[in-house]
Amino acid sequence: MPEGPSILLMKENLQQFIGNQITEASGNAKFEKEPLIGQTLHEIRTFGKQTYLVLDHVAVRIHLLMFGSYSINEQTKPDQNLRLSLHFKTGSMYFYTCSVKTADLDFLSSIDWEADIMSDQWNPEKAEKKLKSKPKMMACDALMDQDIFSGVGNIIKNEVLFRIGVQPESLVGNLPPKKLKELIAEARNYSFDFLKWKREFVLKKHWLVHTKTTCPKCGRKLVKKQTGLGKRRSFYCEKDQKLY
DNA sequence: GATAATGTTACGGC
DNA sequence: TGCCGTAACATTAT
Incomplete structure (x- = not known):
């Protein structure tokens, strides 16, 4: 659910x-x-x-x-x-x-509604500020942080990181400014794709890496690993997702 | 039957 | 105090 x-x-x-x-x-x-x-x-x-x-x-x-x-x-x-x-x-x-x-x-x-990834009030600049204040945080943990990306879960995390070609253990502070913006934009963008697919009962069909074993881009074997402080499972391609 | 999983919170130890 | 790791909770599919 x-x-x-x-x-x-x-x-x-x-x-x-x-x-x-x-x-x-x-x-x-x-x-x-x-x-x-x-x-x-x-x-x-x-x-x-x-x-x-x-x-x-x-x-x-x-x-x-x-x-x-x-x-x-x-x-x-x-x-x-x-x-x-x-x-x-x-x-x-x-x-x-x-x-x-x-x-x-x-x-x-008292709730910071601007942190809700699905909300009309979603504020990407604010998310960017929060991320910049935590440069040593891993990308996988950042996406799962409910104070920054409220609503993002493990599936969205994995799919977003694949879409933008970022290895889950990359440090937020090491991401080039453009990548950081991409991460924020895609977190919201993918969430709406998720919504659309879930509504049509075709969500799983669209997973590119989550629970998958081979990379849809290069055909290599995906890495499955518990990552970050959250120790949640990540699926990623070592070739197509760069470690920053 | 064991295992793992779309998540969060409480608690103990340092 | 505060940070960190682990356990706890609970259901379902593989």
């Missing part, structure tokens, strides 16, 4: 409940669900991989983590692993295996 573009799709699917009042709430999320009843869902905001359901007096923050999922108007099992369900007159939404917390409405205004 979980990289930024997938979360945007979830938001789209949940939009149908906006303007409706919560009639019932259940699930094993560790907070009082009673107060939610009677509140109206006014807005759904996403910040990277997080989703905020904005109610009258509080916001519900949902993070799908690695294995989270959701469903709408399901008629089947009242699943025992249900983390949270919200019911409206018009239907219900269900969330599983995820982190659910409440947040003050004030908290929303």
